[in-house]
Amino acid sequence: MTDALDGQIAIVGMSGRFPGARNLNEYWANLRDGVCCVSDFTASELLADGESEEAIAHPDYVPAKGYLADADRFEAGLFGFNRTEAAALDPQHRLLLETAWSALEDAGYDPAQGPARTAVYVGGSPTEHMLAAATDPSMTAAIGAMQVRILTDREFLAPWVSYRLGLDGPSMTVQTACSTSLAAVHLAAQALMLGECDTALAGGVSVDCVGKRGYVYTEGGIFAPDGRCRPFDQKAAGTVPGNGVGVVVLRRLEDALADGDPVRAVIRGTAVTNDGATKVGFTAPGVDQQTAAIVEAWSAAGLDPAAAQYLEAHGTGTELGDRIELAAASAAFKGARDVGIGSVKSNIGHLDAAAGVAALIKSVLMLEHRTLAPTVNCDGPHPELQSENTPFHLVDERTEWPRPADGPRLSGVTSVGIGGTNVHVVLAEAPERPANACPGATVLPLSARTDAQLAALTQALAETLQAQDAPSIVEVAHTLCTGRGAFPVRTYVVADSAASAVAQLTSTRRVTDPLGEAWLEGEDVTWPVQRGARRVSLPTYPFAGDSYGALSLAKRYAEPAAQQEQDIEAAIAAVLCEALGIEGPDVLGRTYFEAGGDSLTAVHLVGRMRDEFDIDVSIDMFLEQLTLAEMAALISAAKSPGGDDSLTSLLDEFEQEG
Incomplete structure (x- = not known):
């Protein structure tokens, strides 16, 4: 590995589902436009999803959550599960499997034939489904105690991904409470640098229950009284729970560049610390070790924290949490000037084990789009942000992110967990690389499991090719030929430009090709090698599984x-x-x-x-x-x-x- 790239980790693929967003395009649109995606539920919606009348009638009940739609749906057959197994499988496992699949496709790799020595580092939250399954004698009698455990326990989140996708690198389920998914990214980056793997999936999932559910506000507690999270705002009063899932694909930067991977951002450094016994209580955050995590991560990156332009903070919107985080970050970024700060929790709520990866993906998208997305629900900045002792200002409006004269755009991402595990990641924008010119007409093969899914995939590809920043047609063809599986329902087009491809994808007329016709007949086709072509980020598989529901203790009573x-x-x-x-x-x-x-x-x-x-x-x-x-x-x-x-x-x- 060359000295210039030593220790740098490329993010080559990403996938996620978050409140109000079925995919990362929708996620970015919501972030960019400052949309609060926390849902407010009606009493009828809550009752229909199993909440009790007594709970709803509580004077401090708040009918709000970062709700994840269709969290009970799963394309079980794609992953080799029968209906009985799929119904028992925890919704977190289902969502993580689909998201890992999409992340590999986003990186330009066929998930069914993933890269050699691919590791998995992920974590999840406790779930109602898991608790209900563990205490349901009828389920144990039906499929056995061991099956119940391995299908529902979050301990097996990583092994299921490795097993169903055939990934033979290290496979570890990580648990550090709310900093779980960013800790998973740190461990994955370390494993890559140590040579324990050549590719790694990292992230987390949190689906405590699939239904619409509010919470009871308690004065002095973590949750907000009005169902809105206001990080670093003068009216900050707590957070709001939310559900979601996110996975990133990591490779050593040198390998990613050599293999033509779609580098979306670069991890320059990471660090993890723990508060130990230096804080006032087990659940309380601490200043010193949060500062240490930031300083160590930037030191590992070989950079001065003063070079940062933005900090995506943990930002729960609690009085104690915000105050301590601002104190810790201000000490770490001493010498910096006019650094933007924000937190995605204002948009989607607190995603527990998936909170860190949601913040990381937000930061990558901002780097890609050269735009700082606003923190929402803001009335005015926290008093600490108006002090001369801090270099930060709250980003509460969409802002262009100019490139510094002396280096790349740089961002820090912080995640903090109950128990004191603090994680910080230093991100840099991806190195610029010119697109490859198209050498001539080329085949673009597409396939899916059903006609409806193929139609959805075809439409999504057409929309991608109509965008101003659409990749070159040769790179699109290379990615479709080498980075996608072969399913029974197929089509193809032959094109020498994006416009030509779109015209055929949106009509029934198309140019024919011998290899394309063999593809239509279901043959295994060896596509011509596109020399020098790189993989690019394209629409991923449009999952369309059935609803398998989720177990609930409420229904039992x-x-x-x-x-x-x-x-x-x-x-x-x-x-x-x-x-x-x-x-x-x-x-x-x-x-x-x-x-x-x-x-x-x-x-x-x-x-x-x-x-x-x-x-x-x-x-x-x-x-x-x-x-x-x-x-x-x-x-x-x-x-x-x-x-x-x-x-x-x-x-x-x-x-x-x-």
């Missing part, structure tokens, strides 16, 4: 209250008998100690009541002279009718500041 209480009481009695190793028609008439109970078993049962029924039981109950039947009834009575409230609280806790 939607039966009539009397039946629910009876079922829970019987289940509790069964657990008591199982733990005590007793059976028979009369055993429930015994007291706990008459049945052979002791203090250790009591501790075990307290844990099982909490884990399996979400009921907190005092250990003193086992010391009372109660029959097991009476004990089961009392424990069951402690279960509130809104059996899913504790789940919602648990998921809310996982979503909180990271």
Whole structure:
């Protein structure tokens, strides 16, 4: 590796689905135009998706979220899953598989025949589906406990991608709370520099539930009272939960340039630190190690932080989080002047494990379009931004991003996780490379699994070729011939220019070609080598899978209250008998100690009541002279009718500041 490129990592492909955006073109349009994509739900929408009337009636209930549409849809057959497996597979796994596929296609590689030594570093959030599956005896009975675990546990996010796409590099599921996906990018970059892999997929996914769901505002908590996130604003009062998924494809810059990859941006340096015990509490952020992460990343890049023009911050919009992040960044960027700052959380909410990659992709898109996208929901800058002690100004309007006279456009991206894991990435714009001229007419093959998908792909390609910055036709042909799979429904055009290709793609008339006709007949075609041609970013596969839904604990408790209480009481009695190793028609008439109970078993049962029924039981109950039947009834009575409230609280806790 040459000294000039040593340690530089190219982002050669990207894919993502975020609130209000089915793809990255829509994502950029929303960012560029300053659109807040947080949804406000009606009561009927919430009830239809399983929220309880009691929850909605809470005076502090906020019916808002960064909602991800169609998060339950999945093209299972493309990835080799049958319907039973697809229904059990966690929605996070489904979305991550499709997004990884699209990211490889965006990089110009056939996902079914990915590059050798490709690694996967990804992470995800806890989900309602996962929790419901783990506590559903009928699912365990149907497909087995091991299958339930490997189809739903986030521990297997990375291995499923590696397995279904045939990727044989390191495969690791990363978990650092809200900084998970940016930590995954750091680890992937390190693995590339160490030579552990030659290509890496990195990112994260967060889909706590697929339905429309709000949250309960708590004064002093992480969430905003009005369903809007206002990072670095004078009225900042909290964040809003959101769902999404993002994956980037990374290669060593030298390799990417040599192989003609579509370099979208360059990672110049990364760093990870942890606050340790230097902060006021486990969930609180800390100043010193946030500063250290930034300084170390820019040092690794061989750059002065003062050279930065923009910082995409973690930016939760909480009073404590914003204040600490501004203090840390101001110390790290000491000497810089007039650096823009913003946070994508204002647009889409806080995506938990996917928050970092959402911020990274935003920054790459801004570099590509040479435009700073606005942070929305702004009323006026945070008081700290009006101080002489900070080099930052809040970017609240779309702004042209001029290239500095002494170097490339440079951006920093920060992500912070509960528990103190701080990550910073230094980004630079991609090196300019002239497009290849078209040598003459060439075949553009297209294929899909259905007629409708082929029509969608054809239309998307035509729109791409009509754009002012459309790639050369020879590069388009090279990418379609070498970077896409061969599906049964096919078409092709022969063109020597973008205009000629568009004319044929949008009509039924086309020029014929022997190789193209063989392609139509379903043959395996060896396309001519386009010497010197590079891969380019083109429309990716238009997934059109069925809805496989998602498991919900709320639905499990939607039966009539009397039946629910009876079922829970019987289940509790069964657990008591199982733990005590007793059976028979009369055993429930015994007291706990008459049945052979002791203090250790009591501790075990307290844990099982909490884990399996979400009921907190005092250990003193086992010391009372109660029959097991009476004990089961009392424990069951402690279960509130809104059996899913504790789940919602648990998921809310996982979503909180990271």
